[in-house]
Amino acid sequence: MPPLPRIDTCCGSALALCLHSVEENETLRNDESSEGYMKRAVNRISCVALLCLVWFVLVGHCGAQGLASKVEEYVSTAIKTSRFSGSILVARDGNVLISRGYGMANLEDEVPNTPQTRFRIGSLTKQFTAVAVLMLQERGDLSVRDSVCNYLPQCPAAWQPITIHHLLTHTSGIENSDYTETIKLPMSAANSVERLKDKPLEFAPGRLFRYSNSNYILLGHIIEKVTGQSYDVFLQENIFRPLRLTSTGYDYPRRVLMHRAAGYSSRGDTIINASYVDMSIPYSAGGLYSTVEDLYRWDQALYTERALSKKSLAMMFTAFTGNYGYGWYIAEQDGHRFISHSGWIDGFAASFGRYPDDRVTVIVLSNLDSAPVNTIARNLGAIALGLRRETPEEHRAVKIDSKIYDSYVGQYELAPNFIITITKEGDRLMGQATGHPQVELFPASENEFFVKEFDAKIKFVKGDSGNVSHAVVTLNGRDTQARKN
Numbered sequence: 258m259p260p261l262p263r264i265d266t267c268c269g270s271a272l273a274l275c276l277h278s279v280e281e282n283e284t285l286r287n288d289e290s291s292e293g294y295m296k297r298a299v300n301r302i303s304c305v306a307l308l309c310l311v312w313f314v315l316v317g318h319c320g321a322q323g324l325a326s327k328v329e330e331y332v333s334t335a336i337k338t339s340r341f342s343g344s345i346l347v348a349r350d351g352n353v354l355i356s357r358g359y360g361m362a363n364l365e366d367e368v369p370n371t372p373q374t375r376f377r378i379g380s381l382t383k384q385f386t387a388v389a390v391l392m393l394q395e396r397g398d399l400s401v402r403d404s405v406c407n408y409l410p411q412c413p414a415a416w417q418p419i420t421i422h423h424l425l426t427h428t429s430g431i432e433n434s435d436y437t438e439t440i441k442l443p444m445s446a447a448n449s450v451e452r453l454k455d456k457p458l459e460f461a462p463g464r465l466f467r468y469s470n471s472n473y474i475l476l477g478h479i480i481e482k483v484t485g486q487s488y489d490v491f492l493q494e495n496i497f498r499p500l501r502l503t504s505t506g507y508d509y510p511r512r513v514l515m516h517r518a519a520g521y522s523s524r525g526d527t528i529i530n531a532s533y534v535d536m537s538i539p540y541s542a543g544g545l546y547s548t549v550e551d552l553y554r555w556d557q558a559l560y561t562e563r564a565l566s567k568k569s570l571a572m573m574f575t576a577f578t579g580n581y582g583y584g585w586y587i588a589e590q591d592g593h594r595f596i597s598h599s600g601w602i603d604g605f606a607a608s609f610g611r612y613p614d615d616r617v618t619v620i621v622l623s624n625l626d627s628a629p630v631n632t633i634a635r636n637l638g639a640i641a642l643g644l645r646r647e648t649p650e651e652h653r654a655v656k657i658d659s660k661i662y663d664s665y666v667g668q669y670e671l672a673p674n675f676i677i678t679i680t681k682e683g684d685r686l687m688g689q690a691t692g693h694p695q696v697e698l699f700p701a702s703e704n705e706f707f708v709k710e711f712d713a714k715i716k717f718v719k720g721d722s723g724n725v726s727h728a729v730v731t732l733n734g735r736d737t738q739a740r741k742n
Contacts, residue, residue: 300627335636344372345619346550351616358374370518373548375518378543382543403418425476430467430473450478459673477542501549507546594612596613605622606628608623612641661703664724665681697741
């Protein structure tokens with residue numbers, strides 16, 4: 258018999274116990290009768306069969322235990338090297354490997370985060386909006402090929418070629434409206450449409466992918482127009498209640514909500530309360546709250562036809578222009594199909610990753626908006642898949658003459674309507690991306706800087722004239738060039 262593979266102590270103990278039973282059976286007194294011989298043979302066969310059963314069950318169980326230990330080890334290291342407060346769930350093959358809370362849901366009252374803590378999930382909302390639209394298509398109430406003007410009053414002529422499909426895939430050309438001036442004021446869906454309709458399209462519908470919250474805000478308005486119900490009520494009656502997502506809903510701040518996490522932002526080494534956002538602003542593009550446990554139930558439902566038909570699910574998970582489906586990014590991670598989305602809203606950050614061919618799910622929700630949720634989620638996915646992962650590193654700032662910061666001050670265009678503004682405050686260099694909080698940039702060298710709060714770096718590059726011409730922004734391991742205006 259070949260040697261057995263190495264297994265953990267718990268499996269080894271069970272195996273040893275069963276082998277001991279076999280050995281005891283062999284030491285029984287010799288019985289020459291055929292009846293005694295048969296009894297011993299049956300006993301040996303039964304024990305070997307039991308041994309095989311215990312072996313396969315416990316190897317799987319102990320393998321999951323070992324994987325859970327690796328996940329826990331990584332999270333502990335990540336928390337030490339980067340700020341994280343929130344809840345994490347990792348599952349494989351329908352088994353939850355880890356579901357835990359870290360840090361505080363409320364710092365003032367010292368309430369800890371748990372798997373039941375409810376977080377704002379930002380743009381994870383978009384997948385629910387997309388499912389709602391596909392439900393209406395299955396019922397014959399609309400088609401994703403319909404013009405948006407079929408459902409929007411006083412629709413501008415430029416929007417006539419825009420279809421619901423274009424909104425779902427961020428290929429409409431409608432700009433990502435900046436609500437900075439009105440973010441604390443309530444806004445109806447109709448007002449959102451009014452605000453957008455007189456602005457020129459950034460490109461012809463269907464030509465390019467450009468992420469825009471405006472697309473999903475318009476989808477919410479269409480859902481309400483078609484159903485005669487509010488966006489909130491339609492989702493509750495058709496998605497949340499049927500799927501028993503009892504801790505998911507539209508976040509009305511005035512509503513008393515048990516287990517609600519308070520949102521926080523960081524300013525250098527200081528944690529502060531996040532800025533107030535009226536949740537009518539993000540609306541159907543980012544207005545929901547949920548828990549890691551509810552999102553896992555949602556994840557499991559998407560493997561079935563409990564929410565949508567196979568045909569609609571296939572459409573949602575198809576990579577269109579820009580590798581975007583309907584409310585999800587469709588990509589690969591080291592050869593594994595990877596369906597994901599992240600979310601950000603003042604005080605909160607979220608990352609939801611699915612590896613459907615491997616039945617691996619990673620959900621990271623944080624009540625600190627600078628938490629490196631995508632980095633954590635990506636590495637946890639790698640661990641669950643047995644892939645190489647990045648080791649969390651703690652960057653250390655070096656001392657340089659702050660006078661050089663003057664040459665870096667300015668605006669850097671990462672994408673149309675997405676600007677990184679670099680300013681100097683005393684002897685500190687600060688950066689702020691459109692719609693995001695300001696963060697301090699710490700020097701790794703004279704022209705390279707990093708952000709402590711999340712996985713981002715920026716390198717300032719000089720042109721032939723000797724002046725800074727552009728910056729290279731590295732976010733979650735991906736480099737993007739940003740031209741200096």
